[in-house]
Amino acid sequence: MDPAVAAAVAAGEAVLEHRFGSAIALVDPEALPGSGPATVVRAKIASSPFGLPRTLVIKHYPEAKPEAAPDPFAQEAVSYQLFTALPPEERMCPELLAHDGARRVLVIDDLGAAPTLRDKLRGRDARAAERALLSWARSLGRMHATTAGREADFDALLRRLGGPVKHEDSTPGAASAQLSALLSEHLGVDTPEEVREFAAAALERARSLAYRAFSPVDLSPDNNLVTSGGVRFLDFERGRVRNALIDAAHLRVPFATCPEPLALPAGMSEAMVAAWRSEVIAVWPGLADNDVLFAHLLDHQLLLVWVSTWTVLAGGGDKPAALVTWWRNLAVDAERLGRHEVAGHATAVAAALDARHGPGLELPLYPAFR
Secondary structure: OOHHHHHHHHHOOOOOHHHHOOOOOOOEEEEEEEOOOOEEEEEEEOOOOOOOOOEEEEEEEEOOOOOOOOOHHHHHHHOOOOOOOHHHHOOOOOEEEEEEEEOOEEEEOOOOOEHHHHHHHHOOOOOHHHHHHHHHHHHHHHHHHHHHOOOOHHHHHHHOOOOOOOOOOHHHHHHHHHHHHHHHHHHOOOOOOOHHHHHHHHHHHHHHOOOEEEEOOOHHHHEEEOOOOEEEOOOOOEEEEEEEEHHHHOOOOOOOOOOOOOOOOOOOOHHHHHHHHHHHOOOOOOOOHHHHHHHHHHHHHHHHHHHHHHHHOOOOOHHHHHHHHHHHHHHHHHHHOOOHHHHHHHHHHHHHHHHHOOOOOOOOOOOHHH
C-alpha cells in the first residue's frame, strides 16, 4: 500500500476509535484524485455497531500547519463542522463524521460515484448540463442563505483549531492598484480616471459587512457532485465567510479561476443568477430589486475580470479568448446599467486583447452545448 494512503487510513481509524470508543477497521482503501495538500482516500468499514455508512472518505493533511497563513486543514474541518450542525436538508456537503486537529485528519460521509459538474459540462447532454448548472446555482444560494449571520460561529470554530480568523483576500486590491499600468504597458489601453474611481469604489463596497455568508471560494466544477438531491460541494480547503456576491459574480464569469474555462450558452448566466437569487431573497430581500442586485453583481464582475486579467498580464497563465469574452460581457452588463465609462473601457480592452492574440477570438462552449 502506498505510504501516504496507509498513513491516511491509520489516522482515520484512530480518529474513528476516539470518536466512537471502539476500534473500527477500514479496508479496501482507494486513493482519490485531488490537487490540494490532502491525501484523499475512500475506504470501506469492515464492521461497525454504530450505524456508520458502508464507505467513507478520509482527508489527511500530512504537512504541518503553515506559519502565519490560513491552514487548509483548519479551513476544511471548520467548514464541515459548520454544515454538520445544520439540519440534513440544509447541508450542501457530506456530513462530517470525525476529525482530529492533532492528527490533521477528517472523516466524512461518502456521497458515492456521482458525476461532477465538470462531467456534465464535458458530456454530450445539453439538457443534463443545463439542469446541473441551475442546480449548482440553487445549491450555492442555499449555502449562502443557511450560513448568513453565522460568521461568529465560523470564527469561533476556527479559533478552536488554531487557524487565523481574519484573512480577507488581498488580490482584488492588488489588481485594482496595478492593472491600469499593466493595460497601458501590454495593450496600449489607458484607464480613465472615472473607471479607476469606479473600481476603487467597487472594492470598498466588496468589503462591506452586508451579504456575508460562507463561501467554498474554490468554485471549480470538479469540486461539485451532481446528486439526486442536488449539487453538493466537496472542497473547503479555502472555505471562509465573505461577501456572497463575490460567488454570485462567478455565475456571470463562470469558472474564471479554472485553468481552462469555457463558455456557456446565451442566457445561461442570467438563468443561474435567477436560480441563485430565488434561494437568498428570504434572508436578503433587498436583492429582489433588479437595480440593487445588478449593481452589486457589476461591482464583483468587474473585480473578477480585473483580477483574472491582472493575473495573466503579470505572468500567471494564458487564456486570451476567455479574457476577450469576459471583457465583452462586462461591457454589455455595464452599458445596461448606464455605466458608460466602464463599458467603453471594457470594449477597448477586449478589442486590444483580440488584436494582440487574435483576431476573431471567441471562447468555445463547453462540449455539452456544442
